[in-house]
Amino acid sequence: MKRAAFFVLLLSLAACQADPQGAQRDGTASAGEVNIYSARKEALMAPLLNEFTQQTGIKVNLISGKADALLSRIQSEGANSPADVLLTTDAGRLHRAKAAGVLKAINSSELNRIPARYRDPDQQWFGLSLRARLILLNDPANTISIDSYEALADPAYQGQICIRSSSNIYNQSLTASLLHHSGEQATLEWAKGLVANLARSPQGGDTDQIRAAAAGACSIAVANSYYLARLLGDDPETDDFAAASKIRIVWPNQSGRGTHVNISGAGVLTNAPNPENAIKLIEFLASDSAQQIYAERNFEYPVIAGIELHPVLTGFGEFKADTIALNILGEKNAEALKLMDQAGWK
Amino acid sequence: MAPIMLPLRVDASRLIWPACALLVALLVVLPILTLLKLSLSADPQIWQHLRTTVLADYVSTTAILVIGVAILSLVLGVASAIAISQFRFIGASILSWALLLPLASPAYITAYSYTGLLDVSGPIQSQLRAVFGWQVGDYWFPAIRSLPGAIFVLGCVLYPYVYLLARTALSEQSVNLSYAAASSGANRRQFFFRVSIPLARPAIVAGLALVIMETLADYGAVSYFGLSTFTTGIFRTWFGLDSVESAAQLSLMLLSLVVLLMILEKAARRRAAYFSQSPSREDNRITLHGWRQWLAMALTCIPLVLGFVVPMAQLLFWAVQRIDGIWQARFWELLSNTLSLAGITAGITLALALLISYAARFSPNRFTRLCRSISSLGYAIPGLVIAVGVLIPLAWFDNQLDAWARLHLNTSTGLLLSGSLVALVVAYIARFLALGVNNAEAGLARIHPSMEQSARSLGENSFGVIRRVHMPLLRNSILTGFILVFVDVMKELPATLVLRPFNFDTLAVRAYELAGDERLADAALPSLAIVAAGLIPVILLTRFMRSDN
Numbered sequence: 001m002k003r004a005a006f007f008v009l010l011l012s013l014a015a016c017q018a019d020p021q022g023a024q025r026d027g028t029a030s031a032g033e034v035n036i037y038s039a040r041k042e043a044l045m046a047p048l049l050n051e052f053t054q055q056t057g058i059k060v061n062l063i064s065g066k067a068d069a070l071l072s073r074i075q076s077e078g079a080n081s082p083a084d085v086l087l088t089t090d091a092g093r094l095h096r097a098k099a100a101g102v103l104k105a106i107n108s109s110e111l112n113r114i115p116a117r118y119r120d121p122d123q124q125w126f127g128l129s130l131r132a133r134l135i136l137l138n139d140p141a142n143t144i145s146i147d148s149y150e151a152l153a154d155p156a157y158q159g160q161i162c163i164r165s166s167s168n169i170y171n172q173s174l175t176a177s178l179l180h181h182s183g184e185q186a187t188l189e190w191a192k193g194l195v196a197n198l199a200r201s202p203q204g205g206d207t208d209q210i211r212a213a214a215a216g217a218c219s220i221a222v223a224n225s226y227y228l229a230r231l232l233g234d235d236p237e238t239d240d241f242a243a244a245s246k247i248r249i250v251w252p253n254q255s256g257r258g259t260h261v262n263i264s265g266a267g268v269l270t271n272a273p274n275p276e277n278a279i280k281l282i283e284f285l286a287s288d289s290a291q292q293i294y295a296e297r298n299f300e301y302p303v304i305a306g307i308e309l310h311p312v313l314t315g316f317g318e319f320k321a322d323t324i325a326l327n328i329l330g331e332k333n334a335e336a337l338k339l340m341d342q343a344g345w346k
Numbered sequence: 347m348a349p350i351m352l353p354l355r356v357d358a359s360r361l362i363w364p365a366c367a368l369l370v371a372l373l374v375v376l377p378i379l380t381l382l383k384l385s386l387s388a389d390p391q392i393w394q395h396l397r398t399t400v401l402a403d404y405v406s407t408t409a410i411l412v413i414g415v416a417i418l419s420l421v422l423g424v425a426s427a428i429a430i431s432q433f434r435f436i437g438a439s440i441l442s443w444a445l446l447l448p449l450a451s452p453a454y455i456t457a458y459s460y461t462g463l464l465d466v467s468g469p470i471q472s473q474l475r476a477v478f479g480w481q482v483g484d485y486w487f488p489a490i491r492s493l494p495g496a497i498f499v500l501g502c503v504l505y506p507y508v509y510l511l512a513r514t515a516l517s518e519q520s521v522n523l524s525y526a527a528a529s530s531g532a533n534r535r536q537f538f539f540r541v542s543i544p545l546a547r548p549a550i551v552a553g554l555a556l557v558i559m560e561t562l563a564d565y566g567a568v569s570y571f572g573l574s575t576f577t578t579g580i581f582r583t584w585f586g587l588d589s590v591e592s593a594a595q596l597s598l599m600l601l602s603l604v605v606l607l608m609i610l611e612k613a614a615r616r617r618a619a620y621f622s623q624s625p626s627r628e629d630n631r632i633t634l635h636g637w638r639q640w641l642a643m644a645l646t647c648i649p650l651v652l653g654f655v656v657p658m659a660q661l662l663f664w665a666v667q668r669i670d671g672i673w674q675a676r677f678w679e680l681l682s683n684t685l686s687l688a689g690i691t692a693g694i695t696l697a698l699a700l701l702i703s704y705a706a707r708f709s710p711n712r713f714t715r716l717c718r719s720i721s722s723l724g725y726a727i728p729g730l731v732i733a734v735g736v737l738i739p740l741a742w743f744d745n746q747l748d749a750w751a752r753l754h755l756n757t758s759t760g761l762l763l764s765g766s767l768v769a770l771v772v773a774y775i776a777r778f779l780a781l782g783v784n785n786a787e788a789g790l791a792r793i794h795p796s797m798e799q800s801a802r803s804l805g806e807n808s809f810g811v812i813r814r815v816h817m818p819l820l821r822n823s824i825l826t827g828f829i830l831v832f833v834d835v836m837k838e839l840p841a842t843l844v845l846r847p848f849n850f851d852t853l854a855v856r857a858y859e860l861a862g863d864e865r866l867a868d869a870a871l872p873s874l875a876i877v878a879a880g881l882i883p884v885i886l887l888t889r890f891m892r893s894d895n
Contacts, residue, residue, distance in 0.1 A: 035848060041859045042851075061848035064859065068585045069844035072734050076741035080748055080761050082848070096588060165572045167582045203491040203572035204461070211467035216475075216482040243467065337586040341399040346574050 033059045034277035037074065038087040039067035040264060045087070047297050052284045058277050067093040074102050079271050084278035087266045090169050092176070094125035094265050095330025103267040104275075110283040117323055118263055118303045127263030127326065128285045129294040130301035132225040132319065133174050134259070135250040138213040146220060148253045149178060149260065153193025161194065162209040162218035165202040166340035170224055170262065175340055176332035177260050177324050184339065191343030202346050207231065207240075214243035221247075229299035229312045251319040258320040262329065263303065363709035367717035370702040374724045374776050377735025378601070381594040384738075388591035396583065396592070404579040404596075408562065411496060411575060415561045416554055418501030422649040423508025423557075424550060429646045431516035432538070434631045435639035441646050442513070443884055448653030449506045449830070450880025452837040452854060454566025455873045457499045458866050459657035461570070462664070464490040491571040500561055502653035507560070507830070508553035509649075511788055514822055515549035516542060518792065524630065534632075548791050551611060552784040556830075558607070559726040559780060562600060565840065576600045577728050590734065597731045604726040608719060658877065664870035676851070680872070681879060684836055684852040687767070691774045692832040696824055698775065699782025703790055708808050718783065725780035729773075730840035736773040737845060740764040770845040774835050781830040789823025790816070829883045836880055853879065 038045060042064045049060045063070070067088045074081050074097075086103070088094050097103050103124040111119070111126050118127030135152070137144050146152070152161060164171065179187045199218035206223035210231060213221035231244035251259050266285065268278040284290055291302035295309050302309075429435075430442045448456070462468055464487075471487055474480060489495060519542055527537040565577045576596060584593035634642050699721075706718040724732060741764040751759045763769055798811045806814065839854045846855070853876045861869035 043859055063844075063846060063848055063850075064855075065843035066585070066730070066840075068588075068590070069730055069733065069840075072590065073737060073741075073844055076738045077761060077764065078741065078745050080741075080745055080758075080765075082761070082765065165569075167569065167578060167586060169585070172586055200489075201492070201572055204465075204570065208461075208465070208467075211465075215467040215472065217466045239467075239472075334587045334589075337582070338395055338399075341395065346572060 032057060033061060034084050034274050034281050035061045035082045035272075036063070036085045036087060036281075037070040037083045038062055038064045039070060039089050039093065040064065040087050044298055048285060048290055048293050051290065051293065052281060055284065056280060058280065060281075068096070071097055071100060071102070074269060075100060077271075081269065081271045082273060083269050084272040084274045085266055085268060085281055087264070089264045090173060090262050090329070091125075091127065091265065091326035092169060092173055092330035092333045094120070094267055095327045097267060098122070098124045098327075099330075102269055102271075104270045104272075106268055106279055106282070108279060108283055111286055114286055114303050115305075117325060119265075120267075120327065121325075125265050125267035126282055126286065127265040127303050128282075129264045129291075129298065130261050130303055130321070131264075132251070132259050132261045132301070132321065133170060134223060134225055134228065135252050136210060136213060136221045136223055136228060137248045137250060138216065138219050138221075138246050139248060140246075144219060146250060148256065149174065150182075150190060150253075152197065152220070152222070153190045155193070155196070157197045157220060159197065159199050160218055161197045161220045161222070162199055162212045163194070163202060163222040164205060164209060166337065166345040168205075170206070171222075171345075172333050172336050172340070173262050173329045174222075174260050175336035176329045177322060179332050179336050179339065180324055180328050181257060184335075187336070188339045188343060191340055191345055195343050195345050210247060211240070211243050214246045225301070225313070225316065226299040229310065229316070232312045232315075233299060233310065249316055251317070253322070254320055257324075258322040261301075261321045263326060264300070360709070363705040364711075364713055364717075366701050367705035367709075367714040370698045370705075370779070371717035371720045373698070373772065374721050374779060376739050377727070377732050377773075377776050378598075378720075378723065380735040380738050381597055381601075381731070384591050384594035385598055386591075388595045389589060392583070392587055392589050392592040393595065395587075396579075396596075400574060400579060403574045404576050407493065407573055408575045408600075410493060411500070411568070411573070412558055412561050414494070414497030415500045415504060416558055418497060419505035419508050419557045420550075420554060422501065422505035422653075423553060424512050426505075426646050426649055427509050427512035427516055427546075429642055431513050432631055433634050433642055435634040435642040435646075437643045438646075441643070441650065444650050444654075445509055445646070446506045446884050447650065447877075447881070448503045449833050450837075450877045450884065451503060451654070451657065451873070452566065452839065452857070452876065453500055453503045453560075453564055454570060454839075455661070455857065455861070455869070455876075456503050456653070456657045457496075457567035457570050458861055458869070459660040460490050460495070460499055462866055463656070463660050464488070493571075493573060496568055496571050496573055498652075499567055500564060502649065504557045504560055505649055505653065507556040508550060510826055510830070511549040511553035511785070512546055514826060515546035515788065515792065518822070519545055549788040552788045555608075555611070555722075556725065556781060556784060559604060559722075562604065562726045563728045565728050565730070580728060580731065593731070597727060601723060601726060604723060608722070658874070661870040661874050661877075664867040665874055667867055677875070680851050680853050680856055681875065683850060684854070684876070685879060687770070687774075687852065688832045688835040691771050691778070691835045692828045694771065695775050695778055695782045695831045696786075696828050699779060699786045699827060700820075700824070703783060703786040704808075704812065707790055718787075722780035722783050724776040725778065727777065728840065729777060729838055729842075730844065732777045733773050733841035733844050736769055736776060736841075737764055740769050740772065766847060767850075770842065773841045773845055774831075774838065777838070777841065778831045778834050781834060782827040785823045785827030785830065786820070789820045793819055829886075832883050833880050836876055 042062060045062070049062070052058065053060055070086065071093070074083055074086065077083070086097055098120060105123045107123060114126055118130070119125065135146060135149070137146070146157065166172065175187060175191065178190060182190070200212070206227040209221040209223050210228055212218055228244055228247060228249070231240045234241045253259055266282050268275060268282065272278050286304065288304065288307060291304045291307045294300045295302050295307055295313065299310055299313060301313065426445050430438060430445070464470060466482055474485065474487070475482070523541055524537055527541055532540065563577060565581065568575045569578045569581070580593045580596045583596060584590050702718050702721050706714045741761065744759070744761045744764050747762060748759045751757050793816060797815055801811045801815045837854055839858050842852055842855055843858070853872050857869045857872035857876060860872065
């Protein structure tokens with residue numbers, strides 16, 4: 001009796017979900033849908049996706065999660081995977097998806113508006129928004145003259161730097177770019193120098209580094225542009241706004257290769273049941289109106305030129321971005337992490 | 347193939363229990379085998395790299411963390427269980443269930459809360475600096491995001507496992523024992539330490555085992571604190587070094603550590619078997635009066651305040667700031683998703699836990715005992731690792747079935763299991779079976795085999811014994827296990843994230859979406875909702891238990 005009930009339960013659980021997918025597979029009911037596996041938080045994507053549904057009538061289904069776990073899911077689901085689009089928050093993971101052979105090449109004139117360096121040379125993935133890795137100072141006396149990532153390892157800044165764990169992809173990508181530009185030995189030395197300069201053991205997220213710097217726990221912090229912008233876009237009454245207001249921005253490496261940037265981006269999956277809608281979605285995300293939303297709501301830099309920035313970002317000023325091909329960040333990620341391990345960067 | 351010698355007639359009834367045990371254990375064995383298969387193709391160079399750089403740090407940090415959390419939760423859990431089970435004092439009946447409340451909050455949320463409060467930029471340190479004109483570095487303040495901080499936070503949220511099992515064991519002890527002890531001249535204190543505590547030991551150890559496994563599997567809190575534990579190492583290896591194979595290898599190493607602990611514990615317990623002749627619900631607590639009862643209340647409140655009141659106050663403070671804009675219509679959908687998923691999973695998990703515990707009791711041989719031990723292992727494996735371990739074989743099965751159906755039936759079955767909630771429920775069961783099994787075991791261990799022998803001699807079969815003798819005695823243990831699984835499923839995040847069907851959110855997912863985006867204040871409301879929803883089963887549990895008295 002108990003076991004019979006158990007099987008009925010299992011079957012009904014399966015039935016809950018099996019049907020809609022069966023329908024998608026038939027291709028008949030699929031005209032109006034697109035399925036996204038997203039490493040970006042749902043809350044960040046929601047305004048964009050709602051706009052997409054309004055414009056096209058295409059219903060968006062979403063699962064958000066960690067990029068590598070989603071990639072694992074896509075790989076094990078294989079030919080039956082319902083996923084059409086993979087959205088990630090960094091180029092490294094898109095490169096990883098491409099290497100796993102789950103992305104397919106897209107030819108779209110709309111997507112060619114994206115500058116070549118922010119998309120895959122084989123047209124398998126496309127950057128949709130930009131973030132820069134900034135050096136942030138709490139330096140009321142104006143005595144710190146740091147101007148590059150390399151200088152973070154300068155012994156002059158001993159005990160002054162706050163940066164998060166090397167488990168974080170933003171730090172891994174930054175280190176991968178240094179690895180590309182200066183080679184293995186120099187990067188290892190750099191990572192060791194940085195570790196020696198830390199004000200405290202790496203902890204928390206990017207926002208925590210900004211808060212710690214503002215509180216005086218360190219004078220130099222490293223964080224992505226939108227974290228600072230979001231605090232500055234907050235209600236001026238809040239503690240966070242007050243903290244962020246104490247911070248001075250440094251655009252690193254302006255006299256050289258430029259500031260390290262990373263993308264959030266997307267690719268269409270090989271086994272996508274709704275490939276046309278998938279392309280439509282990515283084209284929409286690269287359109288002027290969507291790019292405007294990225295800039296306004298998420299405090300990110302658009303990949304398309306000529307889009308008006310959020311006033312906070314305009315206040316950050318113009319900058320020169322590193323032109324390194326973004327797939328290198330993915331290729332060198334593991335090697336970068338090994339160096340960080342060797343340097344004792346927790 | 348060599349012919350296999352089989353006895354001509356196999357007594358089917360003898361095989362039922364081992365077969366049941368095997369089936370249940372398979373749920374945990376399947377993901378472990380998947381990990382084994384993955385780890386076989388791991389790149390030895392990565393292992394070499396880990397061994398020469400970070401592995402020692404992973405091992406030592408994890409060891410200190412586990413020992414610290416075990417000691418703290420043992421002190422908090424056993425002390426409060428003794429207070430509640432042995433004494434009657436003001437507020438005791440409320441505290442008896444309120445002490446469970448820390449369980450309702452995910453550990454990482456409590457970690458965020460304490461960080462918000464105690465961090466260098468938090469209100470306490472900011473006030474200190476403002477009032478005394480200090481700068482950071484001028485004064486000493488305990489760093490919350492540190493190894494001791496993690497021990498503190500995890501100990502404060504996990505002690506209820508020890509408390510719950512210890513309290514149930516202590517308060518169900520037979521009054522006859524204390525009469526016997528008294529007649530042999532032992533005073534109450536001697537009786538307590540020489541008889542009661544040793545009798546409750548299996549339950550205390552079972553609770554402690556849950557604490558240790560949960561600590562080993564924790565990722566959210568330790569990664570936020572920046573600690574290099576095994577779990578953070580597993581994900582660092584998977585995500586950063588892009589090697590799910592080496593991550594599987596690390597997971598198996600963690601698992602073998604747990605197996606070792608289990609063997610040690612079994613060996614230590616081998617010679618001692620504790621049974622209670624007739625579990626009694628008779629209340630023989632000592633009534634405290636005057637300042638003693640206030641002191642007892644104050645002391646018993648400590649774990650509750652540290653594990654629940656303080657972090658929830660911080661969450662409430664954040665939630666009030668952000669009350670507008672977050673409270674959406676979808677809240678009820680999130681709540682019903684969360685509760686139904688937790689209810690279904692807890693029900694199935696407990697049924698399976700009972701099945702395997704009975705198999706080991708009625709058919710006590712190496713095989714069933716091994717199955718039962720294996721079924722507890724999943725609790726020490728991080729949720730995301732279990733998720734992948736479940737996903738790979740289920741999706742494989744789905745694709746095989748689909749290919750077969752397309753070929754022979756000209757229809758597509760799609761992702762029958764892995765594309766539905768089945769995968770999620772299976773992953774939960776694999777992960778949380780230990781909670782059910784440990785409770786069922788702790789309950790069964792207190793029922794002396796002579797009871798079933800007499801029932802059998804009166805003509806009852808196994809099922810009759812279960813239904814008419816055990817069920818009434820086990821009710822509290824089963825309920826306890828149900829609630830623990832229920833609450834843990836409500837809080838579960840990593841497996842839920844990756845295995846859920848499209849557009850299916852739970853409260854934990856929503857809270858994480860906001861917290862993981864470094865918007866702690868916005869995450870406060872869904873976090874409070876998890877806690878509030880977690881209160882319902884805790885209160886129900888108390889009702890059930892009290893209706894017995």
